[in-house]
Amino acid sequence: MNTNNHEIEQKEADELIDVPLSCWDGSHEESMADSELKSLLRRWQSPHPPRALDQRVMISYRAQTARLPLWRRILTTSISVPIPVAAAMVAVMVLGTFVLTRKSDGIAQQEPIIVERIRIVEVPRVEEKVVTRIVYRNRSNEKTDQDKQSIAPQNISLTIADEENAKGYITGADLAGFQPNREMNLKVIRKTDENEK
């Protein structure tokens, strides 16, 4: 039956393409009949959608959107804000930005303050210890100017006074071949507790 209807409809559609549209301009009778038909058609009222439909649609909608990942729901959720509140928030943000900008500029323009701080650092004091050593040298041979330069006495002996020998101290030194140092390298030993005698 549906197929028949479709065939008829298709046939009618083909025929109706050439239907003159003058009838739409409306003769008086046509428009009267149309207005009567219109008022008659309005008699057929349809029911309102049941509330069960609303509940069913909302349940399905929530189930559908619940499948969205949480991060996406959080990022795409919107919050309605009244215009006065939004305007106040924007004004606060602009004012805050302005104030912060002024403060940072003020800090940059100030001259750096130099603060002197005295810090006491204890440095160990080094006291040089002077050690005098007496070196005795035999003058037995007279020296010429040339010999003065040669300072290698053949035989130098050093004797100690008898009284000293009597005490038992023997100090004898054979300075044969003794040659004093031409160069003196002094080594300063710093005062420490270890060197204290």
Place this chain on the structure above:
Amino acid sequence: MTEDNLLKKASRGDETAFLLLYERHRDGLYRFIYRLSGSAELAEDITHDCFLSLIRQPERFDPKRASLRTYLYAAARNLAIKHFRHAGCEVEIEDSPEELQSPDKYEPLQKLLDEELSDKVRQAIAQLPPLQREALILFEYEDLSLAEIAAIVGADTSAVKARLHRARARLRRLLGPYFKSGFLVASLEVYQP
């Protein structure tokens, strides 16, 4: 806020946006399918499916091509056609006078007359071929323009005009007794408070 923006929000889970769209278009869709099929149950199912498919695939709606209303009506129509094809035949018109909410302004006899007239109109429209029926319903009951109807049914405006013309001619023949016999006028004169 445009409907396109509302739809985008609704598809992302904004329930408020969805409710706005739903309440705006629910009644029209339901009425259209109910009158097209004669079945309240089918109207409920198709209305539900239309909105869910809209949320599921919002990218299918192109605001540059048509309004959301036109898109929803077209979707509802396609679902109805699919249902009819699957069912194998058109759905029988259900007699459900208890669902009608005729205004209770008049006395019971007037109410009965109104219901009878409503039923006659319903039967007459149900006898129209499907293409004429849908064009008539969209034009007379949903107040859509010829261009919008043409976009919904996938035809041009001249074809829609022709279908409307034929539908009206047929209805005048079917409902003629209710014009000529003065049935309509008589009922108003006698029972008008």
